[in-house]
Amino acid sequence: xxxxxxxxxxxAHKALLLLAALNVLFFISFLVMIMLTMGKAHxxxxxxxxxxxxxxxxKSDPALVEKIAAEAAETPNxxxxxxxxxxxxxxxSFLFGTMHMTDPRVxxxxxxxxxxxxxxxxxxxxxxxxxxxSKMVAAIMKEPDxxxxxxxxxxxxxxxxxxxxxVDKALDARGIPPASVSKMKPWMLxxxxxxxxxxxxxxxxxxxxxxxxxxxxxKTSGKELEGLETVADQLRAMASLPMDFHMKGLVDTxxxxxxxxxxxxxxxxxYERGDTGMFWPLFRAVLPNEANGDDGYAxxxxxxxxxxxxxxxxxxxxxLARGSAFIxxxxxxxxxxDGLIALLRNDGYKVTVID
Numbered sequence: 001x002x003x004x005x006x007x008x009x010x011x012a013h014k015a016l017l018l019l020a021a022l023n024v025l026f027f028i029s030f031l032v033m034i035m036l037t038m039g040k041a042h043x044x045x046x047x048x049x050x051x052x053x054x055x056x057x058x059k060s061d062p063a064l065v066e067k068i069a070a071e072a073a074e075t076p077n078x079x080x081x082x083x084x085x086x087x088x089x090x091x092x093s094f095l096f097g098t099m100h101m102t103d104p105r106v107x108x109x110x111x112x113x114x115x116x117x118x119x120x121x122x123x124x125x126x127x128x129x130x131x132x133x134s135k136m137v138a139a140i141m142k143e144p145d146x147x148x149x150x151x152x153x154x155x156x157x158x159x160x161x162x163x164x165x166x167v168d169k170a171l172d173a174r175g176i177p178p179a180s181v182s183k184m185k186p187w188m189l190x191x192x193x194x195x196x197x198x199x200x201x202x203x204x205x206x207x208x209x210x211x212x213x214x215x216x217x218x219k220t221s222g223k224e225l226e227g228l229e230t231v232a233d234q235l236r237a238m239a240s241l242p243m244d245f246h247m248k249g250l251v252d253t254x255x256x257x258x259x260x261x262x263x264x265x266x267x268x269x270x271y272e273r274g275d276t277g278m279f280w281p282l283f284r285a286v287l288p289n290e291a292n293g294d295d296g297y298a299x300x301x302x303x304x305x306x307x308x309x310x311x312x313x314x315x316x317x318x319x320l321a322r323g324s325a326f327i328x329x330x331x332x333x334x335x336x337x338d339g340l341i342a343l344l345r346n347d348g349y350k351v352t353v354i355d
Contacts, residue, residue: 047198048103048196048198048199048261048265049196049197049198049258049261050196050261050262050263050264050265050266051261051262051265052262052265052266052269053262053263053265053266053282054266054269054270054282055269064285067285068278068281068282068285069278069281071281071285072275072277072278072281072282073277075277075278075281075335075336076277076335076336076337076339076341076342077276077277077334077335077336077339077341077342077351077353078275078276078277078278078335078336079274079275079276079277079353080274080276080334080353080354080355081096081097081110081113081271081274081276081331081334081355082094082095082096082097082110082112082113082116082353082354082355083095083096083334083341083351083352083353083354084116084351084352084353084354085320085327085344085349085350085351086349086350086351086352087320087348087349087350090320090321090322090323091322091323091324092323092324093120093319093320093323093324093325093326093327094116094117094120094325094326094327094354095327095329095334095340095341095344095351096113096116096117096326096327096328096329097271097274097276097328097329097330097331097332097333097334098209098210098211098214098328098329098330098331099210099267099268099271099330099331100209100210100211100330101199101209101210101264101268102199102202102203102207102208102209102210103199103202103268105268105272106209106210106268106271106272107208107209107210107213110355112354112355113355116326116354117214117217117326118221119324120223120324120325120326121223121224121322121323121324121325122223122224122225122226122319122322122324122325122326123214123215123217123218123223123224123225123226123325123326123328124225124226124227124228124316124319124325124326124327124328125211125214125215125225125226125227125228125328125329126211126227126228126229126234126312126329126330127227127228127229127230127231127233127234128215128225128226128227129227129230129231130211130212130231131212131215131216135231136231139230139231139232139235140231140235142232143232143235143236145239146185146232146235146236146238146239147184147185147188147235147239148183148184148185149183149184149185154182154183155167155181155182155183155184155186155189156182158186158243158247159247159251163251163254166251166254166255167189167193167250167251167254170193170254171189171192171193174192174193174200176192185239185246186243186246186247186249186250187238187239187241187246187249187250189250190246190249190250190253193250193253193254194253194260194264196260196261196264196265197261199264210328211328214326214328226319228311228312228315228316228327228329229308229311229312229315233308233311234308237303237304237307237308238303238304240303241299241300241303241304242299245299245300263283266282267279270282271331274355276331276332276334276335277335277336279332284297305332305333305336305338306338308333309333309338309339309340309343310343312329312333312340313340313343313344313347316340316344317347320344320349
């Protein structure tokens with residue numbers, strides 16, 4: 001069996017869900033930069049070394065790939081990153097799926113997306129608070145229990161000695177003294193240790209994720225900039241998931257080690273192709289069935305995707321009414337019967353794939 005398939009067969013369900021959070025929580029990038037300022041954290045250049053699992057799977061088990069592709073094809077609105085939004089006499093707007101990464105393959109817009117961005121009068125991202133460090137810190141400190149243990153609990157107290165040593169080793173490798181983050185909630189650390197070394201070093205060097213790059217370009221071009229939700233909204237969504245879910249996800253993520261690079265590389269490849277509907281069919285097909293796995297997915301999907309989709313659609317309405325908007329949100333928010341595209345159509349908009 002090919003290496004990528006063997007890797008996939010050993011990926012834990014909750015580790016993958018928490019990896020997905022990297023791409024549905026825009027403000028994770030800010031939190032990573034906070035961690036990078038701690039201790040001896042630094043930013044050596046590092047080459048990306050992940051492998052495309054789908055390509056390997058195509059060689060080793062083409063029948064499974066066909067099955068995955070068939071399931072993905074049944075996902076409503078599962079193909080395309082750029083969508084045109086029209087309604088009545090309103091000026092057309094665009095919905096664009098992003099990936100919250102710094103990889104140049106992600107941050108370089110296609111010609112069609114660039115044209116839509118350039119023609120827009122308003123650029124909309126998930127939350128604009130991430131662009132202002134003081135606002136971000138204020139939002140986090142306003143409800144500290146969402147990101148920190150505010151009682152006597154520490155991360156180590158919830159881990160076995162073996163798992164605690166695993167966490168310490170991973171943090172040391174990233175230049176972060178374990179004691180400095182001992183009161184942080186586990187999902188914050190999961191976001192940190194799941195990053196490939198190359199992504200970590202780019203972030204540490206100041207490279208912006210796609211969403212921030214779009215926001216910066218919008219400000220430079222004199223466009224209006226707006227957000228669809230607040231940092232508090234995103235914090236509450238992540239914090240709403242059970243602590244056991246987060247702890248298991250952190251440990252599973254660490255146990256994957258460099259193998260997580262392959263998962264992220266595969267996600268980037270699918271993103272480049274605009275195959276947003278294939279994310280979950282692919283990874284769920286190769287994941288082992290574990291107890292409560294489906295429950296974990298359902299809770300994650302409702303809190304991190306569906307509920308936020310409803311909020312985004314509602315907050316997008318007045319912006320769309322003004323027309324000429326370029327709305328950029330995580331690509332995972334686009335597909336599905338509960339995705340943003342479906343919700344906008346339910347509200348009377350004509351939404352057509354462009355690219």
